[in-house]
Amino acid sequence: MPENAPTPAIRDVRMRGFSHRATVATALAWLDAHTELLASEPVALxxxxxxxxxxxxxxxxxxPTFSRSMMDGFAVQAADTLGAAPYNRLPLRIVGEVFPGAAIDTQVQSGEAVKIMTGAPIPSGADAVLPAEKVDIEEDRVLALGDVSPGKHIGLPGExxxxxxxxxxxxxxxxxxxxxxxxxxxxxxxxxxRKPRVRIVVTGNELLPPGSKPEGCKIVDANSPMLAGLVERDGGIAINPGIVSDNPDAILEALRDDADVILVSGGSSVGQEDHAPALVAQHGELGIHGVAMRPSSPAGMGVLDGRLVFLLPGNPVSCLCAYDFFAGRAIRSLGGRRADWPYQTQQLPLRRKLVSTVGRLDYARVQVIDNEIEPLAISGASILSSTTRADGFVLIPEDSEGYAGGTNVTVYLYDS
Amino acid sequence: MPENAPTPAIRDVRMRGFSHRATVATALAWLDAHTELLASEPVALxxxxxxxxxxxxxxxxxxPTFSRSMMDGFAVQAADTLGAAPYNRLPLRIVGEVFPGAAIDTQVQSGEAVKIMTGAPIPSGADAVLPAEKVDIEEDRVLALGDVSPGKHIGLPGExxxxxxxxxxxxxxxxxxxxxxxxxxxxxxxxxxRKPRVRIVVTGNELLPPGSKPEGCKIVDANSPMLAGLVERDGGIAINPGIVSDNPDAILEALRDDADVILVSGGSSVGQEDHAPALVAQHGELGIHGVAMRPSSPAGMGVLDGRLVFLLPGNPVSCLCAYDFFAGRAIRSLGGRRADWPYQTQQLPLRRKLVSTVGRLDYARVQVIDNEIEPLAISGASILSSTTRADGFVLIPEDSEGYAGGTNVTVYLYDS
Missing domain, CATH: 3.90.105.10 (Molybdopterin biosynthesis moea protein, domain 2)
Known part of the structure; x- marks a missing residue:
């Protein structure tokens, strides 16, 4: 049943209508109560x-585990440099050289210096590094041109x-x-x-597999490649083996696939060809079916054999919206990510009014033009290209009739 | 040479100092002038x-390519419904049924109706869909309870x-x-x-490969796994075959690997063990070496055999910072992404003053606490854990001595 239909009077072509639609808040509360963190798995660094x-x-x-030089220079006993100055150059005998990664046995005595590179271990006996620019070098000795205090230019273990x-x-x-x-x-x-395994179940005899050309009275499946991208974005592993026949046996088999989450796209409403809701109700728990939102009002969710099942409308914008409100949140939560949307937000003024209907939440696609929000004029939930023309969306809550032009509202930006 | 050393007086342990450091703007201008878009490649949908x-x-x-029903109901000739109402039910003979994806040959004549599902093709002869809730059904006929205008509930081709x-x-x-x-x-x-192929070249005899335990005077390579993650984030393909020996032949071979970008971490400054800058200068063009920033002042970049080469300091915070300022930008640009940082930003007040030195750009790691920015007290560029404690960073430009407490500044947030 198309979601913009008026309150249904059920007859032959419909099994039953949405006598009641849950609020988005109710649906989210059900969802959060049924979403648990997945277990742990070892992952290579x-x-x-x-x-x-x-x-x-x-x-x-x-x-580091050892004391190291923070400068190129000479490891010395700081006391030996006391009083050193350009006009009072103090000589130190070079007794060795130490490079990063290669310790030396040399013990630095008073009057001695070990040439040292940044990152090399401080030789025993030394308690400071005299930087290269504070010495003159004469064959086997250095002349200190300045002093250093104990510990100077030494990085300590655990620093x-x-x-x-x-x-x-x-x-x-x-x-x-x-x-x-x-x-x-x-x-x-x-x-x-563990990353949630997410089985995508796309049904519809009118669908051709992605990669086909549209032909006759068939359309090419747009939802499964879109959903696969959304699932990966949210940290899940998308399992997308292809279009499932519109019959209860095939759909039930898919609902029982080895996965943590099942996304059913299409056949999720209350028409005679909409098998998934009945299957979930019969074999599991259909927690929510019908949500007071637009688009996506036929969305639903339930649990079957311990898996979360999301019933996403076949209309692609509804599918995107229902994914984003419910399925994406669950996938992020299962995998331990923050439940919130991964979209950046901005507060910007509306260029013109944005109307809605009290009693349902509206997901309005908008463009951002010169730091203002321009609502897109869109005829329906079947227009997926609206979500590519849009820069993002604005939500109008259930208790609102919309916003006047000029109101500052939050826009969620698709590009994250 | 450690980047916080004063102006160098070059002697034995140093080949040459940074007699001049480029501004960040100069370095970025050089980089942008040397960054070209990569070619195209076919990618499966x-x-x-x-x-x-x-x-x-x-x-x-x-x-869609065809006219389709936007409702469950009956495909009819709109003229037949004129005047229909609950008290004036107009009968139409059901002559067929059409499902999504399956066209029928039936031609709808005046006085006839074809049962139709949402998404099914409109049979020829029909020019409107009478929704299910506007009919009563009696065996082989429907009784219209309301009228529809021509085109009603029909989605047109190209909609x-x-x-x-x-x-x-x-x-x-x-x-x-x-x-x-x-x-x-x-x-x-x-x-x-095409995605940029990025060869990571980590040098340093003090380094153990990732996955090792720190031991003796060796440290475990932190930069290559970090860089690999950054490269992937920015849309590149990281090639990270392991630590390269600190000798010119091995480094030159790595610099000539089959890649679009070479990231050299370590041995990139002006010490006697710093081979990469000399190799780039000798075999290619060393465009920038030394940048007026902190950390990362020993950073450099050049071109060798047509590949962009980035000289990233071995100190991990400097490495991260130099990657983010220069290498990441180039990798994003080569792959056609926006050059800007992928970090979200916020404008927030500083809890306390943040000081800098005129003449260099500072990259200050900060925490965000109660919507205020708390600068982290950090001793040096070797403290990688500072970037995990930090929520992000604040930049202090070359011409600034810093910001007073309470100033609103832009914070770049690591979590994107």
């Missing part, structure tokens, strides 16, 4: 950027990270630099939240 | 989310997309819904900007 930590990570090491420090906490979505830090403390793999 | 279009895409088809329309323009980074639209117009693959 090199693959862990963007993954979510299941447990705190505590360092087993000081980083970056101390052993026992909680480096990153459970729930953290790993940034590139986090993975660098984990590498530095000797982590080879992390316990990460 | 299913893999195209996030890819950048090389050419405009014009639809070869109307979408979503008209043949010849430019659906998406060159330069577009494809969103999930864009890929849906492309599927609907029969696109099976797109001409996308």
């Amino acid at each position: 090199a693959d862990s950027v963007g993954r979510v930590l299941v447990i705190d990570i505590v360092s087993d090491f000081d980083v 970056d990270i101390k052993v026992g420090t909680t480096v990153l906490s459970a729930g953290r979505r790993l940034r590139p630099q986090d993975v660098g830090v984990l590498s530095s403390i000797g982590v080879a793999e992390v316990a990460a939240r | 299913a893999d195209s989310v996030g890819r950048v279009l090389v050419i405009d895409i014009v639809s070869d088809f109307d979408v 979503d997309i008209k043949v010849g329309t430019t659906v998406l323009s060159a330069g577009r980074r494809l969103r999930p819904q864009d890929v849906g639209v492309l599927s609907s117009i029969g696109v099976a693959e797109v001409a996308a900007r």
Whole structure:
């Protein structure tokens, strides 16, 4: 049933109407109550950027583990440089050289210096580094041109990270630099939240598979490639084996696929060809069917064999909108990400009024032009190209008749 | 040479100092002048989310290609419903049924109706759809309870997309819904900007490969896993075969790897072990070496055999910063993405003053606490954990001594 139909009077062509539509808030509350974090899995460090930590990570090491030079220069005993100045050059005998990664046995005594590079370990006996620009060099000795205090230009063990420090906490979505830090403390793999496996079930005898040319009275499936992209964006693994026949057996088999989440696109309303809602109700729990929103009012969700099932309308804009409101949120939450939308927002004035109807939430596609919001004139939920022309969307809540021109509203931007 | 050293007086341990440091603006200008878009490659539609279009895409088809019903109901001649009302039910003979995807030959004559589902093609002869809720059904006939005007509830060919329309323009980074639209117009693959291949060259005899435990006077390489994550974030393909020996032959071979961009981490300054700058200068063009910024002042960039080479300091924070200022920008640009940072920004007040030095740009790591910016107290560029404790960073331009507490400044947020 098209979602802009008036209150239905059910007859032959319809199994039943939406006698009641849940509010978006009710639907979200049902959803959140049925969404649990997935288990942990080991992930190699090199693959862990963007993954979510299941447990705190505590360092087993000081980083660095040793005292190192922070300058190119000479490792010395600071006391030997006392009083050194360009007019009072103090000589030190060069007794060795130390490079990063290669310790030396040489013990630095009073009156001695070891040539040292940045990052190299401080030789025993030395307590400071005299920088290269504070010396003159004469064959096997240096002449100190200035003094250094004890500890100067030495990086101490644990200066970056101390052993026992909680480096990153459970729930953290790993940034590139986090993975660098984990590498530095000797982590080879992390316990990460498993990525939700999301089976896409697209039904409709009018559909041709993606990659086909439109032909006759058939249209090419737009929803499954779109949904696959959305699922990957939200940290899921999309499983998209192709169009499913419009019959209850085929659909039930797909609903029982090995996955954490099932997205059904098409056949999700209350028409005679809409099998999925009845199947979910019969074999599981149809928690929500019909939501007071536009587009996407025929959206639904339930649980079958422990999997979350989302009934997404076949109209592509409705499909996108219902995904974004419900399925995407669940997929992000299952995988340990923040439930909120991944869209950036801006507060901008409306160029003209944006009307809605009290009692339903509206998802209005808009353009942003010269830092103002221009609502798109759109005839219906079948116009997917509206979401490519749009820069984003504005929500008009259930209790609002819309906004006057000039009102500052929040726009959610598709480009994130 | 450590980047916080004073103006160098060059002697034995140093080959030469940074007699001159380029401003960040000069370095960016050099970089942009040496960054060209990569060529096109074919990409299957299913893999195209996030890819950048090389050419405009014009639809070869109307979408839909046929007239379709927007409601469940009956396809009729609108004139037959004139005057119909609940108290004036007008009978129409049911002569067939049409489902989505299956055209029928039946020609609808005056006085006839064809049962039709949403999305099914309108049978010839019919010019409107009488919705299910506007009829009573009696065996082989329907009784119209209301009238419909010609064209009512019919979606016309091209209503979503008209043949010849430019659906998406060159330069577009494809969103999930864009890929849906492309599927609907029969696109099976797109001409996308090739992804930059980025060879990561990490040098340093003090380094152990990622996955090792820190040991003795060695540290574990933090930069290559961090850089790989950054490269992938920016749309590149990271090539990270492992640590390269600190010798000129090995480094030159790596600089000539099959890649579009070379990132050298470590050995990029002016010390005696810093081979990469000399190699780039000798075999190519060392465009910039030394930048008036902190951290990352020893950063450099050049061109060798047509590849962009970035000299990133080995200190991990400097490495991150130099990547973000220069390498990341080039990688995004080569692949056709926007050059700007992928970080979200906010304007927030500083909790306390943030000081800098005139003549260099400062990259200050900060936390965001209760919608205020708290600068992190950090001792140096070797403290990578500062970038995991930080929520983002604030820039202090060359001509500024810093900001007073309470000033509203832009914070760039690491979590995007």
